[in-house]
Amino acid sequence: MTVRSKLLRTSTFRLAALYLILFAVSVSALLGYVYWNTAVLLQEQTDYTIQAEVQGLADQYRLRGLNGILDTVQRRSSNDSRSVYLLADPSGRRIAGNLTSLPSIPDDESGWIEFPLDVGNGATRERHTARAFYTRLAGGFELVVGRDVEALRQFADIIRQTILYALAIALVLGLGGGLLMSRNFLRRVDAITEASRTIMAGNMSGRMPVAGSNDELDRLALALNEMLDQIESLMAAMKEVSSNVAHDLKTPLTRIKARVEAALRSGSEAEYRSALENTVDESDRLLDTFNALLSIARAEAGQSRSGLVAVDVSELIADVAELYEPMAEEEGGTLTSATAPGLHVLGDRQLLAQALTNLLDNALKYGARDGETPVITVTAAPEDDKVVITVADHGPGIPAEDRGRVTERFVRLDQSRSKPGNGLGLSLVSGVMKLHKGTLLLEDNTPGLKARLVLPVWHPEN
Numbered sequence: 252m253t254v255r256s257k258l259l260r261t262s263t264f265r266l267a268a269l270y271l272i273l274f275a276v277s278v279s280a281l282l283g284y285v286y287w288n289t290a291v292l293l294q295e296q297t298d299y300t301i302q303a304e305v306q307g308l309a310d311q312y313r314l315r316g317l318n319g320i321l322d323t324v325q326r327r328s329s330n331d332s333r334s335v336y337l338l339a340d341p342s343g344r345r346i347a348g349n350l351t352s353l354p355s356i357p358d359d360e361s362g363w364i365e366f367p368l369d370v371g372n373g374a375t376r377e378r379h380t381a382r383a384f385y386t387r388l389a390g391g392f393e394l395v396v397g398r399d400v401e402a403l404r405q406f407a408d409i410i411r412q413t414i415l416y417a418l419a420i421a422l423v424l425g426l427g428g429g430l431l432m433s434r435n436f437l438r439r440v441d442a443i444t445e446a447s448r449t450i451m452a453g454n455m456s457g458r459m460p461v462a463g464s465n466d467e468l469d470r471l472a473l474a475l476n477e478m479l480d481q482i483e484s485l486m487a488a489m490k491e492v493s494s495n496v497a498h499d500l501k502t503p504l505t506r507i508k509a510r511v512e513a514a515l516r517s518g519s520e521a522e523y524r525s526a527l528e529n530t531v532d533e534s535d536r537l538l539d540t541f542n543a544l545l546s547i548a549r550a551e552a553g554q555s556r557s558g559l560v561a562v563d564v565s566e567l568i569a570d571v572a573e574l575y576e577p578m579a580e581e582e583g584g585t586l587t588s589a590t591a592p593g594l595h596v597l598g599d600r601q602l603l604a605q606a607l608t609n610l611l612d613n614a615l616k617y618g619a620r621d622g623e624t625p626v627i628t629v630t631a632a633p634e635d636d637k638v639v640i641t642v643a644d645h646g647p648g649i650p651a652e653d654r655g656r657v658t659e660r661f662v663r664l665d666q667s668r669s670k671p672g673n674g675l676g677l678s679l680v681s682g683v684m685k686l687h688k689g690t691l692l693l694e695d696n697t698p699g700l701k702a703r704l705v706l707p708v709w710h711p712e713n
């Protein structure tokens with residue numbers, strides 16, 4: 252497709268052309284109206300006064316005879332330079348008037364004639380157009396009454412010319428403007444197309460050009476850029492996850508291999524047995540890791556929110572706390588829960604329970620300083636149109652600078668390396684929050700960690 256045909260096919264150009272046609276039609280209508288109201292009406296008015304004068308003279312002739320009008324014609328023809336008169340006898344000879352001879356009379360019976368008129372204007376002579384009415388009076392006398400209509404004709408010409416020029420200028424400007432606008436539009440669309448091609452070719456950091464005018468194309472480009480940012484960060488996250496997964500699965504597999512090899516070398520029955528037992532344990536842990544990863548992926552993908560139901564938060568907390576209270580007591584600590592009744596959120600009960608379990612699991616694992624016993628509190632309270640579930644402990648807490656990254660997959664802080672874990676617990680919590688349009692906030696419990704789940708409240712009536 253050539254550049255020109257591409258230009259003509261843009262929607263901008265078509266729109267401009269449509270407007271041009273509309274504009275040309277309205278300009279023509281307007282100027283036509285002006286023309287009608289000036290030139291045409293002026294001519295009609297002239298015709299009307301000529302006819303009235305002829306009528307007057309004819310009446311005078313009927314009443315007072317030839318002498319009655321002879322006088323009038325003579326007087327008027329010497330007074331008024333813009334008017335032409337001729338009174339001729341039946342043989343066509345001039346009796347009175349400022350025309351030298353009878354102009355040629357067409358046979359169309361209408362009585363209107365137009366003829367060239369020599370006008371003396373000082374030393375120069377000009378040729379004007381005269382328009383006159385011709386009548387034959389009773390007795391064969393001929394009467395011509397007319398006006399010099401040169402000025403009128405020139406005026407009409409000027410108006411006609413103005414109309415043509417105005418139309419031509421409107422067409423040229425409209426066409427030029429349309430082409431210019433389409434070219435500008437096309438150039439920007441081409442730039443966006445070009446940018447998307449380079450991105451498709453693998454340059455993920457490429458972005459759509461933004462002109463900075465904040466027009467519709469800019470808004471489109473900005474929206475596309477936001478989408479690209481999102482895609483890029485998702486791809487980066489995916490890359491990181493896969494390398495993390497590879498790394499974190501490699502370690503236990505290497506461990507299993509080393510144990511089994513050592514057992515085989517030893518040749519002792521007892522060693523075989525312990526290696527097999529150890530393999531079962533490690534496999535269980537691997538399976539747990541896999542399951543956690545799958546749950547996170549499912550929750551983050553925002554799997555069908557249509558499957559969400561109203562979940563009673565107090566009930567949920569009571570159930571989970573019942574499980575964890577004995578564990579806390581086993582370590583000599585306490586777990587207390589306080590919830591406002593009747594709080595509901597729209598959610599997946601099992602995933603919410605899993606999220607709460609992960610937080611309690613962390614509180615039990617990390618929620619006590621060395622030599623102390625865990626003191627854990629679970630609360631749920633309404634806050635504006637949110638339900639806030641809080642799990643708090645009095646342990647070392649998470650330093651502010653680490654709070655952002657602990658929710659990433661496989662991230663574990665150095666201080667916790669001695670405890671078992673994969674670093675997936677908080678990732679799942681944050682994935683579950685994403686699915687529920689909620690947020691996980693990690694705050695300082697001075698001392699300790701305060702993990703808050705902020706979820707949109709659900710009212711039974713809707």
Ligand SMILES: Nc1ncnc2c1ncn2[C@@H]1O[C@H](COP(=O)(O)OP(=O)(O)OP(=O)(O)O)[C@@H](O)[C@H]1O
Pocket residue numbers: 609613614617618644646647648649657658662663664665666667671672673674675676677678700
């Ligand atoms: N209550 C807490 N107090 C102090 N540190 C915490 C607390 N909860 C989490 N952390 C820190 O955040 C890290 C990430 O927690 P997360 O629950 O994601 O993983 P994990 O508990 O190490 O392993 P997993 O939960 O997969 O068994 C932990 O390793 C720990 O360093």
Ligand SMILES: [Mg+2]
Pocket residue numbers: 609612613672675676677
């Ligand atoms: Mg955990």
